[in-house]
Amino acid sequence: MKIITAVRGFKDILPGESEKWQFVEGKAREIFGNFGFREIVLPILEKTELFRRSIGETTDIVEKEMYTFVDRGDESLTMRPEATASVMRAYLEHGLYASESLVKLYTIGPMFRRERPQKGRFRQFNQLNAELLGSKDPRVDAEVILMLITFLRSVGVADARLEINSLGCPACRPAFREVIHKDLEEKRDGLCEDCRRRLSTNPLRIFDCKVEGCKAIVATAPLLIEFLCGECREHFDAVQSGLRLFDTPFEVNARMVRGLDYYTKTAFEVTTGALGAQNAIAGGGRYDRLVEELGGPESPGIGFAVGLERLVAVAPIPDETVIPRPELFIAALGKEAQDFAFVLCNRLRMKGALAETDYGARSLKSQMKRSDKLGCRYTLILGERELRERKALLRDMKDSSQQPLGLDDAENTILGILSTE
RNA sequence: GUGGGUGUAGCUCAAGUGGUUAGAGUGUCGGGUUGUGGCCCCGAAGGUUGAGGGUUCAAGUCCCUCCACUCACCCCA
Known part of the structure; x- marks a missing residue:
């Protein structure tokens, strides 16, 4: 009979790797906690409408990548392709903006x-x-990025590149959009097929096309960063000087684009x-208009997402540091000894x-x-002979030495020895 | 959605131009003095060669179809 396998693109995380995940999650909880972030646990299913409105109708995610289905109640539901939209939904639904001016949340889970x-x-x-909601202060941008870098370092990732950019705001982006559209339209023939399509859908995307011809054209094209309005310019400068106060090297990548429509001003990527x-x-950015677009009050925000599979893949976490090893093995010979071991072993565990x-x-x-x-580290040898004499043998697996160990008080003796390790 | 690569034991891989009962390492289990780990030695179990069809006296090997995995495009965490 043919065995049933996992669905394509869905993976099991086996012991050995799962411990590394726990390690990474533990670090995140610790560091995010230090920065004042609290966990929010969210559902995996949301109404499709939420993602259509927040991520953007014409993005690849919404157009062709969502797991969407019609529920029995004739309602269209979607397995979340990202988490920010859900956080915003919960923020609005529970009126979190009313309870506190600044809301800092983190969440972990599958997309x-x-x-x-x-x-x-x-x-x-x-x-x-x-996600941090309720402030448009540029120091908050730097703080969130700093937290991300601190977290990455804590799991041993120190050599990653941090790139930042500004995507402008409703005041300056439309104007630039027109300029760039006009500029690229003139050079249309040199663009690849995909980019010609992007010209009408999402011209900014052309900036990170990998086709050589497009790269050359884009190299001479105007950059959004040159067209930022005063407010955005100032904000971007402030974020940079904020980062410089700490040991967080970064570079400005004027060609960086984000795949989701809701980003404004600061965008960054690791x-x-x-x-x-x-x-x-990891990638993230500011989204000052998102909450309003979802029908809420003015609530500027900034956040990021870390890809855990990718992080665990590059984080140098040695097996020894995370894989649990028993301290004591009880080798029992014979039925009676096994019964004794059964009791002793479980008492020790408790x-x-x-x-x-x-x-x-x-x-x-x-x-x-x-x-x-x-x-x-140790093996307790327990045979019929030991049982008879009420004395087991405790073997040190490191130096192969053995010492007798009275059975009547074995539990406490062993706990004492293990605790001095 | 589009390309390329790869499918043989739990894992990593062998099997000249088609030719007996498909091998090895590793892992698992057992043994090498009676009750003592690592190193070494011996043995056992474990395969519908991804699936189906075709060519042939004969297919792991050649042809076709499908499937899976994988890398890349695309996109992004």
Whole structure:
């Protein structure tokens, strides 16, 4: 019979890797917590309308990548392709803007996009999102970026590139859009097929096209950064000087674009060379109009998303630091000894010790092998002889020394020895 | 959605131009003195060669179709 496999683009995270995820999540909780962010747990399904309105009707995500279906109640639902929209929805739905002027939230969980899988790209992938609402102060932009970099460093990623840009606001972007559209329209013939299409849908996207011909054209085209309005210019400068106060090297990439429509002003991206074509491990930006567009009060915000699969792939987390090893293995010989081991082993566990044993009635040799393989520091040898004499043998697997250990008080003796390790 | 690459044991891979019962390493299990791990030695289990069809006396090998995985385009975390 043919076995059933996981759905394409959906992955299992097995033990060995799952511990690394826990490590990364633990660091995030710790550092985000220090910066005053609190966790919000969100549903994975939302009304389709939420994403259509926030992400943008003409974006690739909405046009062709969403897992959308009609529920039995004739309602169109979508498995979230990103988290910011959901955070905004919850922010509005629960009136969080009323309880506090500044709201800092983070959330961890799976996102879904029906793209063709490749290295670093999956149909279900996990993101770690942080969103800060209620301030348009540029220092907040720098603070959020600083938090991201601090987190990345805490998991050992120190050599990633931080790129920032400004995408302008409703005051300056439309004007630039016209300029660039006009400029590129004149050079239309030199553009690739995709870019000719983008000309009418999303001209800004042409800036990060990888086709050589387009790159050359774009190299001489005007940049949005040159057309920023006074407010945006000032904001962008302030973000940069904010970052300079800390040890966070960055570079301005005037050609960086974001895939979602709601971004304004600050946009940033963290990339690494170790991931193949999908080189972004984190990306984010400011979205000052998003809440209003969803029908809420004026609530400027900024946030970012970290791709956990990608981060875990590049974070140098040694196995030894995260994979648990039992402290004690109880090798039991014979039915009676096994019964004793059953009780002792579980009592130790209930007291917080990492103990392991074997009920398979296997030879002492096999059990020693297992103890060694599990990486146990000690093995307690418990046979009929030891049971009779009420004294087991505690073997130190490091130096192969053995000492007798009274059975009547074994539990406490062992806990004492393990606690001094 | 479009290209390229790859599918043989749980894992990593072998099997000149088609030719007996498809091999090795590793892992698993057992053994090498009676009750003692690592190193070494021996043995066992484990395969519908991704699936289906075709050519042939004969297909893991050649042809076709499908599927899966993978890398890239696209897009993005």
